[in-house]
Every structure is written in structure tokens, then in C-alpha cells.
Amino acid sequence: MKKTRKIILLAVSVCILFTLTGCSWFQGKISEIKGDLIGNRFRVEFYDNYANNLLNLEGEKVNLSSNVVKTKGVNSDGTDTTIYEMSSVITITIDGHEAEQAGNSVIFIEEGLSESQIELPETTVQTDGGTINFIDENLNKIKNMMGKSRAVLISSQLGIPIAAFEGDDVYFDIPSDLPKTTRIMIDGKALYVHRVNYILLDKEIIA
Numbered sequence: 001m002k003k004t005r006k007i008i009l010l011a012v013s014v015c016i017l018f019t020l021t022g023c024s025w026f027q028g029k030i031s032e033i034k035g036d037l038i039g040n041r042f043r044v045e046f047y048d049n050y051a052n053n054l055l056n057l058e059g060e061k062v063n064l065s066s067n068v069v070k071t072k073g074v075n076s077d078g079t080d081t082t083i084y085e086m087s088s089v090i091t092i093t094i095d096g097h098e099a100e101q102a103g104n105s106v107i108f109i110e111e112g113l114s115e116s117q118i119e120l121p122e123t124t125v126q127t128d129g130g131t132i133n134f135i136d137e138n139l140n141k142i143k144n145m146m147g148k149s150r151a152v153l154i155s156s157q158l159g160i161p162i163a164a165f166e167g168d169d170v171y172f173d174i175p176s177d178l179p180k181t182t183r184i185m186i187d188g189k190a191l192y193v194h195r196v197n198y199i200l201l202d203k204e205i206i207a
Contacts, residue, residue: 040190041058041062041111042108042110044062046101047104051155051161054104057094064181067086068087090106090178105162107162107163110189110191116164149170149204150201151166151200152165152191171185
């Protein structure tokens with residue numbers, strides 16, 4: 001009976017969320033299709049581990065792809081086999097030209113997406129609220145697909161701040177075909193982050 005009530009409550013919550021908000025997951029898929037067909041204009045920023053800006057590129061048609069390498073392996077019976085693995089090298093195609101890169105932190109900022117000045121609290125933030133963990137976890141998964149108000153804090157691999165963004169409609173996913181890369185949709189604009197540290201934080205926590 002308790003489990004049934006939880007499922008009903010979750011279903012009702014889903015209906016309410018779909019009614020009251022747009023679907024960022026859908027917007028993300030549209031952006032992905034657009035990128036495959038005609039390209040999105042991006043600013044590509046490269047940073048070292050100390051958050052020094054090494055290079056910036058801007059292009060009308062930008063694409064990001066992985067590289068697969070062939071290595072030797074051994075089967076359980078001792079015979080040789082071939083293994084295909086995703087390389088840490090990524091290929092950036094920008095207006096017909098190529099740039100390969102590995103090791104640096106790279107952020108791809110779609111045109112129209114602006115950085116924010118976000119001030120974090122200097123002391124520990126005490127939160128409250130919520131319902132039941134089972135419900136909260138599933139509601140948050142749904143809210144992420146539909147987009148919710150979030151701050152995005154990006155730093156280098158040594159933890160030095162690089163940039164911050166915020167939006168009322170934020171969604172993220174992890175492309176399976178790109179190494180160490182996350183795509184974040186912010187109010188309909190795409191932000192790809194590669195080899196960075198980042199925090200996605202509900203804005204209510206720091207409000």
C-alpha cells in the first residue's frame with residue numbers, strides 16, 4: 001500500500017511538472033540535431049591546470065568528436081585479441097578546420113550564453129525541507145530532464161575557478177561517445193565542458 005501511494009504521488013508530480021515547465025531534455029535533443037545538421041556557433045576556450053586561458057577559437061560550425069584506438073589484449077585462454085578503446089584525444093572541427101587536444105580543460109560556449117558573477121556563501125549552508133528520499137531522488141531526476149534553476153561552477157582540474165553560469169532552465173547529460181565530457185543546457189543554450197571540475201547547484205541552496 002505504501003509503495004502504491006509513493007508511485008501515485010510520483011506520477012501526479014510528473015504530470016504537474018510537465019504542465020508547469022518546458023522540457024530541457026527535448027531542447028537538448030533539438031540542439032544536438034541542429035549541431036549535426038547545420039552547426040551551432042560556439043566560442044571554444046582552452047585552459048591549463050592553473051586556469052590560464054591558453055587559446056580561444058570561435059566558429060560558425062563547431063563539432064566535437066572522440067577518437068578510438070586499437071590495442072592488443074589477451075583472451076581468457078591466452079590467445080591474442082584486439083581491443084578498441086576511446087582515446088583521451090578529442091577532435092574539434094571548426095568551420096572545416098581541425099584541432100586535436102588532450103589534457104587541457106576546454107569549455108564550449110554557445111553564442112548567446114553569458115557568464116555570471118555568482119557569490120557563494122562564506123559559511124556552511126544549512127538546508128531543510130524535502131519529503132522522502134525515494135520521492136525526492138526521482139523528482140530531481142525528472143526536474144533535471146525538464147530543467148530547473150541552477151548555478152554552474154567550473155574550475156580547472158586543480159580546482160582553480162574558470163567560469164560560472166546560471167539559468168532558470170538547466171539540464172545536463174553525459175555523452176556516451178565523448179571522453180570526460182558533459183553537456184549542460186542553460187536556458188536553451190549549450191555548454192560543453194571537457195576535463196574540468198564542475199558543480200551543478202540548485203540555486204535555492206545559495207539564494
